[in-house]
Amino acid sequence: MFSLPTNLKKIALFLERLPGIGQKTANRLAFFFLRLPEEDLQEFAENIRTLKQRTKLCQQCFNLTENNLCDICLDKNRDQTTVAVVETVIDLLSFENGNIYNGVYHVLHGKIDPLNHVGPDDLKVDELIKRIKDNNYQVESKIKEIILATSPDMEGEATAIYIKDQIKKIDENLKITRLAYGLPIGANLEYADYMTLKKALEGRGKL
Amino acid sequence: MFSLPTNLKKIALFLERLPGIGQKTANRLAFFFLRLPEEDLQEFAENIRTLKQRTKLCQQCFNLTENNLCDICLDKNRDQTTVAVVETVIDLLSFENGNIYNGVYHVLHGKIDPLNHVGPDDLKVDELIKRIKDNNYQVESKIKEIILATSPDMEGEATAIYIKDQIKKIDENLKITRLAYGLPIGANLEYADYMTLKKALEGRGKL
Numbered sequence: 460m461f462s463l464p465t466n467l468k469k470i471a472l473f474l475e476r477l478p479g480i481g482q483k484t485a486n487r488l489a490f491f492f493l494r495l496p497e498e499d500l501q502e503f504a505e506n507i508r509t510l511k512q513r514t515k516l517c518q519q520c521f522n523l524t525e526n527n528l529c530d531i532c533l534d535k536n537r538d539q540t541t542v543a544v545v546e547t548v549i550d551l552l553s554f555e556n557g558n559i560y561n562g563v564y565h566v567l568h569g570k571i572d573p574l575n576h577v578g579p580d581d582l583k584v585d586e587l588i589k590r591i592k593d594n595n596y597q598v599e600s601k602i603k604e605i606i607l608a609t610s611p612d613m614e615g616e617a618t619a620i621y622i623k624d625q626i627k628k629i630d631e632n633l634k635i636t637r638l639a640y641g642l643p644i645g646a647n648l649e650y651a652d653y654m655t656l657k658k659a660l661e662g663r664g665k666l
Numbered sequence: 667m668f669s670l671p672t673n674l675k676k677i678a679l680f681l682e683r684l685p686g687i688g689q690k691t692a693n694r695l696a697f698f699f700l701r702l703p704e705e706d707l708q709e710f711a712e713n714i715r716t717l718k719q720r721t722k723l724c725q726q727c728f729n730l731t732e733n734n735l736c737d738i739c740l741d742k743n744r745d746q747t748t749v750a751v752v753e754t755v756i757d758l759l760s761f762e763n764g765n766i767y768n769g770v771y772h773v774l775h776g777k778i779d780p781l782n783h784v785g786p787d788d789l790k791v792d793e794l795i796k797r798i799k800d801n802n803y804q805v806e807s808k809i810k811e812i813i814l815a816t817s818p819d820m821e822g823e824a825t826a827i828y829i830k831d832q833i834k835k836i837d838e839n840l841k842i843t844r845l846a847y848g849l850p851i852g853a854n855l856e857y858a859d860y861m862t863l864k865k866a867l868e869g870r871g872k873l
Binding site for chain 2: 461462463464465466467469470473476477478479484486487488490491492493495497499500501502503504505506507508509510511513514522523524525529530531547548549551552555
């Protein structure tokens with residue numbers, strides 16, 4: 460059987476490891492690479508080559524950055540006293556793209572998931588606790604609220620509850636909130652699951 | 667608004683140009699790159715960097731190769747007298763992956779498509795005619811059959827008819843065939859379009 464040139468095959472095999480990309484798509488993408496301008500390929504190769512060495516984690520919130528602190532932590536126009544705890548940088552981006560939040564973040568880099576052997580020690584929980592502790596001595600930027608913005612599934616819930624308990628141990632009075640449950644905008648009641656409906660009913664607001 | 671580190675953003679923007687990949691998927695893939703082992707990224711970058719310089723077209727059939735002639739054209743165990751004319755290397759791979767064909771190929775690198783400004787001169791048609799001509803003087807490996815394996819759509823049909831006419835001009839007696847039309851295996855008659863059904867009816871075989 461004929462096989463593709465080594466480079467092309469290796470690129471296809473690499474792409475096949477990416478989430479949501481099967482063998483056929485990987486081949487198709489590799490072929491598409493061949494048709495791109497040489498300089499674009501060179502630039503892409505260079506970006507991939509230096510990706511890890513140039514992309515670091517913010518020392519305060521563990522967002523991605525090229526420096527020691529990320530743009531959000533350095534931004535004086537943002538409310539540095541409200542911290543949203545998110546699972547991933549992608550979740551952080553969802554808030555940022557919506558332009559709906561002016562506080563800062565703390566990225567956990569995962570959620571507690573015993574089935575996949577992810578425990579609290581694998582996440583940036585201790586770093587969050589330390590951040591709250593260290594912050595307590597600062598007058599101006601003392602953290603006033605922690606928003607637990609982990610995902611509304613079992614693991615996200617467990618993570619939120621665990622973090623709440625940890626915070627309570629060091630600061631009984633810190634305001635801790637959780638994102639609201641309810642019907643997503645544009646949804647059809649007919650297709651809502653009963654747990655979501657129950658939560659929407661419990662959390663109903665006055666009109 | 668927060669923006670991603672430069673490298674990551676450029677990688678996401680590059681991936682967004684690939685067919686079938688939108689902004690969200692491109693971001694997700696770029697983040698996935700970050701989690702891959704450093705050596706895998708280095709190897710991938712190197713393969714991308716040298717992709718074009720190491721991948722050439724076979725001088726006989728225009729398949730992809732790292733040498734002057736591709737493995738298929740060099741393979742003495744294959745029937746060098748039967749040539750399947752395909753549009754793309756991906757189509758060639760479909761035959762090869764199925765292990766259903768033991769002849770050789772001629773890759774056109776496209777199909778006649780006036781709406782997209784692709785004419786016969788943009789394809790490897792002249793090269794095919796030259797290949798047939800040159801081959802006529804060889805006794806052992808004289809081409810006996812040309813299988814027109816272009817796609818069963820309007821452009822593929824036009825390309826097949828054009829090539830047939832060109833071949834007839836230089837060799838009236840060369841056997842020229844076209845892939846059969848009919849129902850695909852596993853298909854449901856209910857969902858077959860009427861043109862396919864008509865072709866399947868016309869080409870019906872004795873049981």
